Amino acid sequence: MLKFTEQQEQLRKFVRDFVEKELAPIASKIDEEDTCPVELLRMTAQLGYNGVFVPECYHGVGLGYTERAIILEEIARHSAGFALALMTHHLGVYAILTWGNEEQKQKYLPKLCSGTISGLSVTEPGGGSDFAGTKSTGQLVDGYWILNGRKCFITNSHCADINVVLTRTGEDEKGRPRMSVFVIDENTPGCKPGRKEKKIGLKGSDMGEVILDNVKVPVNNLLGKPGDGAKIGLGSISEVGRSGMAAIGLGILRACLEDSVKFAKERIIYGKPLSKLINIQFIIAQNRIDYEAGRLLTYNAVGMKDAGLPCVPEISMAKYYTTEASINAAKRTIDLMGGYGVIADYPVGRYLRDAVASIPSGGTSQIMQIIIAGNELNK
């Protein structure tokens, strides 16, 4: 049985209170204007959301991935786009927390917990899921790493203060590319956002290019060892990135469920509430099933991560399920609402766009299926 602790239930209640008062009223506006409300990311920092799983000794809250998922679900229920901005920040935090040395953790984590924003720059035109396509380079010159390249589809590209970037730094004996991950400090010359993309959904977070133009970075900014890049990049995305997306999909599923129920109860048709019609009840039942299933998959997966258990397939299943199901739930909810469903005043159209846009983040559904099948076939 899925059961949250009293503290987790309380936490959800207070996150919901914040989200309903500060985010919900601007959700529609940030979607229309396609802007990331950066000041809100500073507020979430003050409330501890930005460093939820960072230990207290680094000024984090010392909680875990279940609490993180709760926060992302609550935020995504009103703005999946803004949830993406926060969840991406967590990726940079996680990379430093997991693979940084003590000096790096002391230097960066307190800042990242209290308002400084991070991005994780991995994807390039040459390869997203395919790391080997990385063309950005890092060269050790006179005791500094010089980074060059162009990253694309990077969330928080235009608002990140600190960038965690993956570049190719050499080749192994077999000629395969070796990657390394670097932390680029605030205001480092040469590192800047490039073109900003207009997404079809998940607006409320910036997404665009990060340009690396002879960025000079001290050796102390290398995370882990040279060659650890693939491990760090994949390691951050596979569990923390995908579980974040699972929680975001879950938030969208809940939004569809709640809005469909509210509409069905209030809309009067043929003299009775819409909810009296059987076909409407079928839609509501399916929305409910999808939400409950997504909830169980998601919280089971993050619960395993909190327990220190290997959980890549479980997280992949959760991400696959909630993101795909949220597309169907949004379409169903639009159908339920009839003419109103296609009017921009109602957020359900945004839910559909957000759901569709969430598929490629952290790896497409097809990649998830490959992971799950691989795990199953190799048992």
Add this chain to the structure above:
Amino acid sequence: MNIAVCVKPVPDPKFYDKITINPKTKLLERNKIPMAINPSDKNAIETAMQLKELYGAKIILISMAPPEAKEILKEGLAMGVDEAYLLSDRAFAGADTYATAKTLAAGLNKLGFFNLIITGSESVDGGTSHVPSQLGELMGLPHLNHVIAMVTEGDILKMKTKIENGYMVYEGRLPMVLGVGKEINTPRYVSLMGVVKAQGKPYTVWGLKDLQLEADDVGLAGSLTQPGSLKTPPNERKVEMIDGDLEEKAGKILEILHTAGVLN
């Protein structure tokens, strides 16, 4: 500095239009409306927290309420207060504001000396705004209600109170009882750190015996006002809908004004 904040759980005001009166029992049907902390009590907690941050203080939260109020008190602990006390007993039921103030006073007296006792200026359910004044009188302390701004200068408080279309300014010497209005500040959101820290904070429940009060000092028996019957506001109007296109509707409205004799 020792500060006490009195809070009250109330049915969430967002749902007041859902409250009905059972036609048979003539009693209130709360229809599963969730409870919330009385809005201006949150301002009271925030006032105490700001003083704590400026001067250092120990903040006690106290409430006379049924056992379900634990959630409300936990919220206060998560906002940053140090200890919470719930005064709960069957005997306290049916209390009017005076009996409530009496019970709160007994709890506060048991806890010791406070430089400042703060509560919201009125509760959204009853809305009497009496408790701050009654509490002050019962405890023999100077009191002021509807405080919307405050500055401390040592033991002296300089306060602005709300009046219709304006305000008054008072000076008061601590210890005092204050009722604060929602204009005084913006209550902080509960942070994750607050939730974690709240788990370890002392939470105590006291009943009639712990307060050394008698049954007829409290609750309905100890109340000075007694409740009579309840009803929903009567409505004798029956609407006549005005049809037609926009111009016709506008014209009809002006015709009604003309007939009523209010047009020049």
Add this chain to the structure above:
Amino acid sequence: MKSCIQRVFLTKGVDDLKIQNGEIWVIAEQVKGNLKEVSFELLGKARELAVKDGFPVTVVVMGSGIVAMANDLITYGADRVILIDDPRLSLYQNDIYALVLENLIRKYNPGIVLFSASYSSSEFSATVGAKLGTGVAAHSVDLYFDEQGEFVQVTPAFGGRVLGEILCPQTRPIVASIKPGVFKKPDKDPARQGEIIEASAAGLEHYESPLKALMVVQENLSGLPLEGAEIVLAGGWGVGSAEVWQLLEKLAQGLNGAVGCTRPALDEGWAKGEHELIGVSGKTIRPKVYIGFGVSGATHHVVGIKDSGIVINVNNNSNAPVFQISDYGVVADVKELLPALLEIIEEQSNIHN
């Protein structure tokens, strides 16, 4: 502290306060030498109650430089006015005012004491009630004697959704506070005679207050005041924007009406200020005609207009609860109806010119 609680317990037996439905007292409210309208409204109600009660009606006025107020109160129905004119009372302060009134009440033993339920006076009523150990019914909307002769006070709860009767069977005097605007100001009778008693601020001689009232500041408000306006145009959430609100203001000007608002419209910043708020936490009004634009009909607003003459409401939702409490309903987009109304008015004024 304990002794304070015990002191009140002793008075509960009511040995020193005689039980009587006796004189009805109205505690007038004045600020900076101006008698508030509510004082007359309460006087009117007290006169009405006195018919059944059979006892005289007294108005108490406290302040500094207030002697001239007494005659005015008599012409509006007071049989007696007790004036306490003292420089120490120039600004309202709960402990000082309550001490003086407590002494007066203990001396004269009235049966019923009515206060205004303004911010200051409701605090005043609660303080006096606590000192006397008697019950106070807050912001009552009706007062009457039932068949048994028991005095009943009707008070709203849950934002006006529920009305509850309050009784005060054990203690005297019975104290109630009433919101301004609930009762009607009575007619003036310039020939009316009455008694004026000048009393002293007894009890203050040896009292040193830990509080000090420093000043009162009253804002000058623009626009026609809601109280007393014959036409009120109220806007709610459905007005939708500041631009459309301007049209409402323009229409009010054209009709010589006052502008009112609901809480959501006030929170959006469209209305000028809280003085335009109508409802449980705002004003109670009784215009000849009330026209609501985009008002949904939430109880906490609607309770403020129930005594209006004609109630017209405009809302684009035919299911809006507001139509249930209206005399006339118009289903229309406020954004479109307001210009239509303005056009007709302009035409009519052109015809006249």
